Amino acid sequence: EFVRNGKTPVIKDILSHIDHVCSLGGERHIGFGSDFDGIDRVIPGLETHKDYRNLIEALQRSYTPSQVDGFLFENFISRIPF
Numbered sequence: 001e002f003v004r005n006g007k008t009p010v011i012k013d014i015l016s017h018i019d020h021v022c023s024l025g026g027e028r029h030i031g032f033g034s035d036f037d038g039i040d041r042v043i044p045g046l047e048t049h050k051d052y053r054n055l056i057e058a059l060q061r062s063y064t065p066s067q068v069d070g071f072l073f074e075n076f077i078s079r080i081p082f
Helices: 011-023 049-062 065-077
Strands: none
Touching: 011 049, 049 065
16 A cells, blocks of 8 residues: 555556655665565565566666666665675
8 A cells, every 4th residue: 555555556656666766865775675474465466576577677677787786685785784
C-alpha cells in the first residue's frame, strides 16, 4: 500500500519512487533487500526473491549501470565497516 495507495502497484511504480528519491539527492541511499517475510501483499512480477530479475531489467532500462549497481548492492557495501 505504500508503493501505490489504493491501487495494485506495478514495478514501474517502484521506479517512480526511485526517481523521486534521486531528485532529492538520495541516489546513494537507495538499496533493495530480498526479505519477503511478514508481508501480506506483493507487487505482481515481484512476488519472491526469484523475481528480482524483473526489477533488475526495469532498472537497467531506466538508469545507468553504475546507478543500478548502487541500488542493488554498492550502496550497502559502501557503508559496511571493514
